[in-house]
Amino acid sequence: MLDIKINQQQIEMLQTDLLKWFEKAKRDLPFRQTRNPYYIWISEIMAQQTQIDTLIPYYNRFIATFPTVFSLAQASVDEVIKTWEGLGYYSRARNLHQAAQIIVSDYEGNMPETFAKLLKLPGIGPYTGGAIASIAFNEKVSAVDGNVLRVISRYGNSFDDIGDAKTKKRMTAFIEGILPDAAGDFNEALMELGAVICTPQSPKCLICPIRSGCQSHAAGTTEQLPVKKKKTKQLTKKMEVGIVKQNSCLFFVRRPDSGLLSGLWSFPITETVAGHGQDIKKKLAENFHELNEPIFIGTNRHVFSHIVWEMSIYGFDLDNAIREPVSTSHLVSNQAHTRTDYQFKALSEIDDLALPVAFSKLLDQLTNF
Ligand code: SF4
Known part of the structure; x- marks a missing residue:
């Protein structure tokens, strides 16, 4: 009542x-x-x-x-x-x-x-x-x-x-x-x-x-008034972000079709388990056969409405590694449009991606990478 x-x-x-x-x-x-x-x-x-x-x-x-x-x-x-x-x-x-x-x-x-x-x-x-x-x-x-x-x-x-x-x-x-x-x-x-x-x-x-x-x-x-009782606290997640560079281009993946930032372009990212860049290196193995050891770039934090990401950022410079092409077997059909879920982009082209703020704000930290 x-x-x-x-x-x-x-x-x-x-x-x-x-x-x-x-x-x-x-x-x-x-x-x-x-x-x-x-x-x-x-x-x-x-x-x-x-x-x-x-x-x-x-x-x-x-x-x-x-x-x-x-x-x-x-x-x-x-x-x-x-x-x-x-x-x-x-x-x-x-x-x-x-x-x-x-x-x-x-x-x-x-x-x-x-x-x-x-x-x-x-x-x-x-x-x-x-x-x-x-x-x-x-x-x-x-x-x-x-x-x-x-x-x-x-x-x-x-x-x-x-x-x-x-x-x-x-x-x-x-x-x-x-x-x-x-x-x-x-x-x-x-x-x-x-x-x-x-x-x-x-x-x-x-x-x-x-x-x-x-x-x-x-x-x-x-x-x-009005009475509004406090909601449960935001969940904090530790994440590792991978910045893969080749010929001055950066590697981007499309996020899954459901969940946070669904369908948007992002840097590869995964939850931290072992730490020290090893989790993101393992994830990147889906796309790259051989990678050098991760270079620690820095940390950043992004607050969503219910989740906070505490991100550790690691770089992988393919110019200094054995190069393997990114798999092109991941072309999937999205209703009327064919799309790709992975791509390299030059810094000057990143604007085309509509990169979410959680990732675009990391770009400033990459100047020395
Ligand atoms: S409706 Fe809101 S603004 Fe209007 S008198 Fe009541 S409390 Fe004040």
Whole structure:
């Protein structure tokens, strides 16, 4: 049972005051000038882990490169990832690409128009599905993100833990029960209020359009809400990275199609077991018949959302070793595109790879190698 204290009158105030405010005060964003579901979809996927102000140039570039779902579906996954470069969380770009291909093959290029059908596409969960269905197709369905959870927790003075999946489920059902006919505007207005007025720190209650019905404002508990209990600690992993150099070119591998940084190019990397570069040397034996002893280059650290990599970097200079060509028997088919999973690249060509930051930040350490 949701611990929320809002009566019918406060619900009506929330609906009317919020919508009135949103109509006048909403930010002028490029994806608010359209009801085109394709554009709304792209903007919502970008907004999942990126602030709205930050994503605008990326959104404009993406839409200019792939103006329709057909152009996105026809592009190679590498082109899509390259255009996504800088936004991080690359699985979003891969899912967009895959979903675009499904929309073209199964829906003749038209975005599915219901929440239920949208949920079947890769990368679309309840929040994104709700946002597209309500904003583009005006379906009466909620879109509950962190902003919305914060606003409703405060408005109803709820001390339920918003990090708990059960709270989110109940909160979603509660919002669904109070959605007005203009569900898309109402969802957007809740998100907007959370982004610009009812912010995590120092909410601007004095200028808030729904202050008169806000229960936490009346109770003086705004600063304590929402309740979000701490998650478990990040996992730290010790890793060995292999930098293989030949004729001033560096060796790159494509990461597996699932898991962290899936499908992206990287330096060879493996978990540390024996240490001293022996683990990565063993892994590289898959590609090189004979390697010299690893040269220690340095260490680096990269923090993902749930994992920290503590990386020891080792160099292997093939100019001083017995040269063996990289196997070319690893050509695999990726749906419409044939791709290779290994390649040497000159430093001047590395930009083409859209190398994730976890690896591109190591390049500065290689100047003396
Ligand atoms: S009055 Fe303050 S706490 Fe309540 S919704 Fe508005 S900004 Fe948030």
